[in-house]
Amino acid sequence: MTDLNALKAANAARWAKAKLTRNFTGVAKRLVAPEAKARYQIVSVKTGVPWPFIAVAHERESSQDWAGSLAQGDPWNKISTHVPAGRGPFKSWEDAAVDALVNCAPRAALNKDWSTGGTLTMLEQYNGLGYANKGRPSPYIWSGTNQYVSGKYVRDGVYDPNVVDQQLGCAGLLLAMMSLDPSISFDGDHAPAPPAPAPTVPPAKPSAPSVTNPAPGSLGAFIASILSAIFGKKK
Incomplete structure (x- = not known):
């Protein structure tokens, strides 16, 4: 069984040394765009999961396709066939995202540690802990940074140490997003601040x-x- 505390410490240490080796800017701009951020914040308020986490998971699972479920990228208006299978259909992307975070393993809505190490480890659990069990940085997290060189599971149970993952990793996406949106930060056990409530209208005099x-x-x-x-x- 993977020692999650050790993995959190390892991911926090990698984060402290991480530098981007690819261009993340275009994708990061899409993820922090006001209209996208507003939709992620709706799900964040309902689940307690920080909106940047939701954004990078959306990018990794379906390239930010609003027709694809956050859980596995399957169409949210149909019953899913990929793991987690049998979810849906849902009325909206937001409803499917709430289900993915609340009801599907590893149930991010139950997480209380939204430090950098905790956030990255929760993202890694969504993809699987095979890399952690090998003592290798997960490309799902670190691809596109100096913390990853090569190594990838090319299919279930088959690891090739020479293959380089071409997708952009979650850590690099978060770093690029933080450079564009100063509201994103990970402070100990505290998640990025939720959207401010709408101002109350005083009663008419x-x-x-x-x-x-x-x-x-x-x-x-x-x-x-x-x-x-x-x-x-x-x-």
Whole structure:
């Protein structure tokens, strides 16, 4: 069984030394774009999972295809056939994403450690711990950085040490996103701040007393009540 605490420490140490070796900017801009960020934040509020985590998982699983489920990239409006299979159909991408984070292993919504090591290790668990069991950095996390050179599972259970993963890894995506969006940070056990609640609208002030709207208890109110009593009786 993988020692997750040791993996968190290893990922935190790699993060501290990580430098980008490929161009992540174009993809990072897509992930932090206001319209995309707003959708990720909706899911974040419902699950407690930081929106940048959701964004990079979306990119890795379906190249940010809004028709693809966060869980495995299958169409969210149909029953999924890839692992996790049998999920859906859902009413929206957001509903499918909530299901993926709450009900599908490793259930990121239950995670309480959103430090860099904890975040990267949770992302690695989504892809599998085969690399950690070999003591190798996962390309799912580190591809495109100086923390990864080569090595990839080319199919289930088959590891080739000479193959280089061409996809952009989660750590590099997060680093590039942080350079574009200063609100993204990982501080100990605290996740990036959720979106601020909508400002409350103060109740409307009552209109100032007038001839047609006299103040309660005033002479005008007394006269108005008498007139109402007199004219209200007329048919």
